[in-house]
Amino acid sequence: MPWYNSQIGVDILNLNYPDGRKFNRPSNKPTLSTSAKKKILFGDRGMTLEEEINESNKYYRSHDIAVIYKKPTPIQIVKVDYPKRSRAVIKEAYFRQASTTDYNGIYNGYYIDFEAKETKHKNTFPLKNFHQHQIDHLKACQKQGGICFVIIKYVLLKRYFIMPAQNLITYWDNQKHDGAKSIQFKQITDCSIEINSSYNPTLPYIKAVQQLIDSEKEK
Amino acid sequence: MPWYNSQIGVDILNLNYPDGRKFNRPSNKPTLSTSAKKKILFGDRGMTLEEEINESNKYYRSHDIAVIYKKPTPIQIVKVDYPKRSRAVIKEAYFRQASTTDYNGIYNGYYIDFEAKETKHKNTFPLKNFHQHQIDHLKACQKQGGICFVIIKYVLLKRYFIMPAQNLITYWDNQKHDGAKSIQFKQITDCSIEINSSYNPTLPYIKAVQQLIDSEKEK
Secondary structure, eight states, X not given: OOGGGGOTTOOGGGSXXXXXXXXXXXXXXXXXXXGHHHHHHHTOTTOOHHHHHHHHHHHHHXXXXXXXXXXXXXXXXXXXXXXXXXXXXXXXXXXXXXSSOSEEEEETTEEEEEEEEEEOOSSEEEXXXXXXXXXXXXXXXXXXXXEEEEEEEETTTTEEEEEEHHHHHHHHHHHHHHOOOEEEHHHHHHHOEEEOOOSSSSSOHHHHHXXXXXXXXXX | OOGGGGOTTOOGGGSOOSSSSOOOOOTTXXXXXXXXXXXXXXXXXXXXXXXHHHHHHHHHHHTTSOEEEEOOOOEEEXXXXXXXXXXXXXXXXXXXXXXXXXXXXXETTEEEXXXXXXXXXXXXXXXXXXOHHHHHHHHHHHHTTOEEEXXXXXXXTTEEEEEEHHHHHHHHHHHHHHOOOEEEHHHHHHHOEEEOOOSSSSSOHHHHHHHHHHHHHHO
């Protein structure tokens, strides 16, 4: 039996998938379990980046620090059954590609908008992790004065970075000219703020967001 | 054949449903067609409030005025098939109740968060249109400095109002003491800003939002 048939009752919000066409296995899949020991040592209990962010958002909401949610994945519904005296059942539906980023919300008066990506590369971050419409969305939100960024998790290095959307946009747009299909690790560390993981919240990214806001103000 | 079986290929975003348990017929359903003539005269082409807002949001995005989207409805997925050489098919899923409001985004640096409701009542607006978690969400966003409100459409009166979330919260919380299960039309007009419909955008609600922001600043 393939792994996904055992996912009965699992909320889609806890699954991991990058686009509407291909439904990837969650990255807490068995093949990652080789590093399980290390994960326990580091106290992150093998969470995916999405789980870490969702946990942190719960913490931020319950402590009145920020109200940020992951948007549900858009689904195209084809067939719904309405059994008598029971709730509607979706019988045929497909994953659609989201037209925006995954997360948005508010922190201390600031509109927050970001995408979260994990990579198993060590020295590079492929730009194909993004889609044109996400870049366009980040550009549009920036124009309105939003705080926009990407959270990048280097799974093997266990390091997390907040890269300002402006840097991603620059690398994205430069692709056409310089042909670079990925961002180098050093380029990311040079323009990003590192997030140090902790117990509460799991991923204290708002602290890094505050640094980003402070540095924007200085400009 | 019931009407909904003919909805093949219709995007869920264009359907109308208030909660995860009951899937209501869209309000552009045949029973409303008695007023079709009137609708054509008034130029709104029988759109639901959701359609009017979505159309307006498209206009606002394409004119760099605001970036606001309706959040996809959360779906609980139970069974997914992965046919070879073809995209994943969701075979069993259920509508879930959203934990937040329907719309959020950014306008001119302000975090915008709102719920949209239409009613066929003329003199009253039942509070059962809302859920406790939506009220809690609006309270939390207000605390963070967001611009929070409800767009109410009186379908039969063809009038639209932006009611500040604070007023809704007050009426909601007062229920326990005064037992009032609905807000009277006069109470709504007294605390709300009316939106006048137009051609571009269909529902120029951002104009009313700006008035709301201006009046908040005066306080």
